[in-house]
Amino acid sequence: MGRKSDAKERLLAAALDLIWERSYGVVTIDAICEKAGVKKGSFYYFFESKSVLAVAALEADWTERGQAKWDGYFSASLSPLERIKGFFKSIYEKQQLLQTEHGYVLGCPCFSLGSEVCTQDEAIRSKVQEILQRQIRYFESAIRDGQAEGQISVGDAAAKAKCLFALFEGSLGQARIQNDLGFLRDLPETSMDILGARMPVTA
Amino acid sequence: MGRKSDAKERLLAAALDLIWERSYGVVTIDAICEKAGVKKGSFYYFFESKSVLAVAALEADWTERGQAKWDGYFSASLSPLERIKGFFKSIYEKQQLLQTEHGYVLGCPCFSLGSEVCTQDEAIRSKVQEILQRQIRYFESAIRDGQAEGQISVGDAAAKAKCLFALFEGSLGQARIQNDLGFLRDLPETSMDILGARMPVTA
């Protein structure tokens, strides 16, 4: 019973968008409300603070979009190397899109946000960490599969995954800072090299 | 003639410290003044805004510390691979120190700051970019030397440098977000692997 509304979802989406494009610190609650078309009173009806909203936005984005996307990229129907290569290709295209839409390469919202607030906001830091860990696990599992199939050189899969993920996030960060997609263009190839890939045959 | 003072230097140092530990957005001019032991009136005597101060702080830190340190790490008296390996070892130790001092792994101030403000403050973004590019050039030059000496596999040195630097910054970012030095521990080894290093003999 009661009144129904999608204001909460609009706030979540607006918050993520603004924080991604700008930064956590510079985005005010008023700005989020305006973008979401919601009055401040309603904001505080749903969330007790910007921090709580940010955590909810990260979680919602993961469960409603991120999870499915990553599942797609890392689908078992693809060969392990194709998963990784395809993932990086998709990232490139996504960032390309963001650049034409926003005028900026935006990079990874999780990583940027996490790096910004990690010493100041434990709730956000913890949620970011959780999501990043989940993402690393996709890499790790693909690497394990690749090793089992003999396409990826043996060795600590977890370490390789961390390495690949660091390369990934570092490249996204550079791309964001320099507003230059060039830092992402070679990722598909570079990642294959790093993994000591023996590619069977791939386009 | 006139009065002499080191207030300007104290402001530069305080600003960098605070921004590094916390973030650009969360650090107020009042906080910088307090840490520097300077009144706000004096702040505005030396700098016209927090943004201008930040740019000056980055530049001063590079010319007065960073440059010399990097010159040391990448000294021609070391073998190209030793330069890179030693650099990553030093980074690890430095971050270890920061963690015991601040309670946090702080990562790279340039990268964190750049990622935070790059869509909002062109002056800072540009200065960050400048410094990051300089740092990449150290990598690139070491890689070139290593290739010339046959210790590093051939191929686009600039691309390899970018890749290594992305790995570096990505690892620092992860270490910061998760407050975990583990992301930095393997960098010396991993970097050697990535470069296709053929190490002659090294400890």
Place this chain on the structure above:
DNA sequence: CTTGAAGTTGACTGAATGGTAAACAATAAA
């Protein structure tokens, strides 16, 4: 010892922002 440049101080303003409260509106179950 005067003079003017360089630097310092503290009090002030105005705008932005986070946060509150109380009245109001819509909805569905009873």
Place this chain on the structure above:
DNA sequence: TTTATTGTTTACCATTCAGTCAACTTCAAG
């Protein structure tokens, strides 16, 4: 149609913060 519940709105308060200003201090050159 009542009623409880959920959501909305508006006006408001308090605080923080960037930025200003004019008076004051220190110093060194002449």
